[in-house]
Amino acid sequence: MSTQRREAGRALVVGAGVAGLSTALRLHRGGWEVLVVEKAPGSRSGGTWISFRGVGYQAAGRLGILPQLVEAQLPWEDIHMLDTAGRLRVVWPAAAQLALMNEPTLHIPRGKIADILLDALNGEVKVEYGTTVSGIAQDAGGVDCVLSNGVRERFDLVVGADGVNSVVRELVFGPEAEFRADFGDLLALYNVERNPVDTGVEHLMSGVGRMVAVSRLGDSFSVLFLWTSTDLRSDLATDLSTSVRRRFEDLGWAVPALLKEVEAVSSAYYGPVSQVKMDTWSQGRVVLVGDAAWCTGFYAGYGASLAVGGAVLLGDVLERHPGDLAGALREWEAGFRPVALKVQAQARRGRGSFFLPPSEFAITLRTIFLRIAGNAVTTRLLRLFMGVRSPK
Ligand SMILES: Cc1cc2nc3c(=O)[nH]c(=O)nc-3n(C[C@H](O)[C@H](O)[C@H](O)COP(=O)(O)OP(=O)(O)OC[C@H]3O[C@@H](n4cnc5c(N)ncnc54)[C@H](O)[C@@H]3O)c2cc1C
The missing domain is CATH 3.30.9.30 (D-Amino Acid Oxidase; Chain A, domain 2)
Known part of the structure; x- marks a missing residue:
C-alpha cells in the first residue's frame, strides 16, 4: 500500500467505530487525507467478546494489525449453559466452540479491535470527538459538509461509518425507517x-x-x-x-x-x-460502510469482521481506480454485497437456533446439539444448524 499523503483526495469519515477506524486507516495508507468525526466524547471501547475471522481476519493481516490482535485475544472458555432456574443444562467446551469456526478465529473483546485500530492510526489521522455532521450537499466536484462544531468543509469523499442509526444515511439516502428491519x-x-x-x-x-x-x-x-x-x-x-x-x-x-x-x-x-437493507451503499461521493450500510444484527457474530473486510476492500478498489469513483464503488459493491447478504441470512438463522430459541423444544434441541458437539460430524451439523460459516 502507498504511504504518500493527499494525492488521492480529502475524505471525511463519520464514526470512529470498527468500520470508521478501519476505513480511515486504509484510506490514509492509500494516500487520502482523512478527517474522522465521532459523536461520542471519546473512544468507545466497550462490548463483549467476538469471534473475529474470515474477511475481517484477512483484511486485518493486510492492514498490518494482526500481530496486535493476536496478542490481545483471550483464551476460549467453556460456556456453562443454564436454564431459567440457574440449573446447568450443558457445558459447551471451548474446543468445540473453536472447532465450529473452521478457520483462524480470534476470541477478542470488541473494544480491543477499536483500540488497536486507533493505535495504528498513530496520531496521523485527526479524530474529532464530540462532533458529527449536520449537513451534506454534493455536486460533481465534491461534497460540502457542515460539522456540528460549526466548521464547513469540502471533501472528495464522505464515508458514513456511523452505525445502525447512521445520520449520513438519513441525510443522503432517506429516513431510517426505509432501511432498518427490526x-x-x-x-x-x-x-x-x-x-x-x-x-x-x-x-x-x-x-x-x-x-x-x-x-x-x-x-x-x-x-x-x-x-x-x-x-x-x-x-x-x-x-x-x-x-x-x-x-x-x-x-x-x-x-x-x-x-x-x-x-x-x-x-x-x-x-x-436490527438489520439494515439497502439497494445501494453509495450515492455520488457519499458511501456507507459497516453497520450503517449492511448491519447484520448481533446474531451472526460477524459485524466487526465484516466492517474491517468491507473497509479494506473499499480502500483497495479506490486505489485500483484513481479518478473513477463511480467505477470503484460499483466494483466494491459487486464484490462485497454477496458477502454481507450471506451474513445477514446467517444472522436470521442463528437468532432462532442459538440466541433466542422460540420454544422449549428448540432449547432442548440446541442442548442436544451442544452436548454431542465435538467430533467432526456433529461439528458440521452444528455449523449448519447455527448458520456459522464465513462467506466466501
Ligand atoms: C460501544 C459498543 C459496543 C459494542 N459491543 C458489541 C458486542 O459486544 N458484540 C457485537 O457483536 N457488536 C457490538 N457492537 C457493534 C459492533 O461494533 C458493530 O456491529 C461492528 O463492529 C460494525 O461496526 P460499525 O463501526 O459499523 O458500527 P458501530 O460499532 O456502531 O460504530 C459506529 C460509531 O459511530 C459513532 N456514531 C454514531 N452516530 C454518529 C454520528 N451521528 N456522528 C458521528 N459518529 C457517530 C458511534 O458512536 C460509534 O462509535 C458494539 C458497538 C459499540 C459502539
Missing part, C-alpha cells in the same frame, strides 16, 4: 470491573425469548441481556433498567443481583437488534 428484540450490553457471578466461568442463561450472559474479558467482565420484546416501542420509551427488569425479574440465579447492578450502569450498548 427483529423485535432488544440487546443491552455493558462492562463491569467485578465478576457479578463470582464463579470464574462463562455463563449463558436462557429461556424462550430471553438470554443473559456473563463473560470474562481479561481483567473485566461483560453482561448481556437479550430479549424479544412484547412491546418494542414501549420498551424503548422507558429506561434500560426498567425494561430489563420487566422482562427478567422473575428469574433466579444471579439475575436479581444483575438487575440491581444495571441501575448503576453509566454506559451501555443498548437498542433494538
Whole structure:
C-alpha cells in the first residue's frame, strides 16, 4: 500500500467505530487525507467478546494489525449453559466452540479491535470527538459538509461509518425507517470491573425469548441481556433498567443481583437488534460502510469482521481506480454485497437456533446439539444448524 499523503483526495469519515477506524486507516495508507468525526466524547471501547475471522481476519493481516490482535485475544472458555432456574443444562467446551469456526478465529473483546485500530492510526489521522455532521450537499466536484462544531468543509469523499442509526444515511439516502428491519428484540450490553457471578466461568442463561450472559474479558467482565420484546416501542420509551427488569425479574440465579447492578450502569450498548437493507451503499461521493450500510444484527457474530473486510476492500478498489469513483464503488459493491447478504441470512438463522430459541423444544434441541458437539460430524451439523460459516 502507498504511504504518500493527499494525492488521492480529502475524505471525511463519520464514526470512529470498527468500520470508521478501519476505513480511515486504509484510506490514509492509500494516500487520502482523512478527517474522522465521532459523536461520542471519546473512544468507545466497550462490548463483549467476538469471534473475529474470515474477511475481517484477512483484511486485518493486510492492514498490518494482526500481530496486535493476536496478542490481545483471550483464551476460549467453556460456556456453562443454564436454564431459567440457574440449573446447568450443558457445558459447551471451548474446543468445540473453536472447532465450529473452521478457520483462524480470534476470541477478542470488541473494544480491543477499536483500540488497536486507533493505535495504528498513530496520531496521523485527526479524530474529532464530540462532533458529527449536520449537513451534506454534493455536486460533481465534491461534497460540502457542515460539522456540528460549526466548521464547513469540502471533501472528495464522505464515508458514513456511523452505525445502525447512521445520520449520513438519513441525510443522503432517506429516513431510517426505509432501511432498518427490526427483529423485535432488544440487546443491552455493558462492562463491569467485578465478576457479578463470582464463579470464574462463562455463563449463558436462557429461556424462550430471553438470554443473559456473563463473560470474562481479561481483567473485566461483560453482561448481556437479550430479549424479544412484547412491546418494542414501549420498551424503548422507558429506561434500560426498567425494561430489563420487566422482562427478567422473575428469574433466579444471579439475575436479581444483575438487575440491581444495571441501575448503576453509566454506559451501555443498548437498542433494538436490527438489520439494515439497502439497494445501494453509495450515492455520488457519499458511501456507507459497516453497520450503517449492511448491519447484520448481533446474531451472526460477524459485524466487526465484516466492517474491517468491507473497509479494506473499499480502500483497495479506490486505489485500483484513481479518478473513477463511480467505477470503484460499483466494483466494491459487486464484490462485497454477496458477502454481507450471506451474513445477514446467517444472522436470521442463528437468532432462532442459538440466541433466542422460540420454544422449549428448540432449547432442548440446541442442548442436544451442544452436548454431542465435538467430533467432526456433529461439528458440521452444528455449523449448519447455527448458520456459522464465513462467506466466501
Ligand atoms: C460501544 C459498543 C459496543 C459494542 N459491543 C458489541 C458486542 O459486544 N458484540 C457485537 O457483536 N457488536 C457490538 N457492537 C457493534 C459492533 O461494533 C458493530 O456491529 C461492528 O463492529 C460494525 O461496526 P460499525 O463501526 O459499523 O458500527 P458501530 O460499532 O456502531 O460504530 C459506529 C460509531 O459511530 C459513532 N456514531 C454514531 N452516530 C454518529 C454520528 N451521528 N456522528 C458521528 N459518529 C457517530 C458511534 O458512536 C460509534 O462509535 C458494539 C458497538 C459499540 C459502539
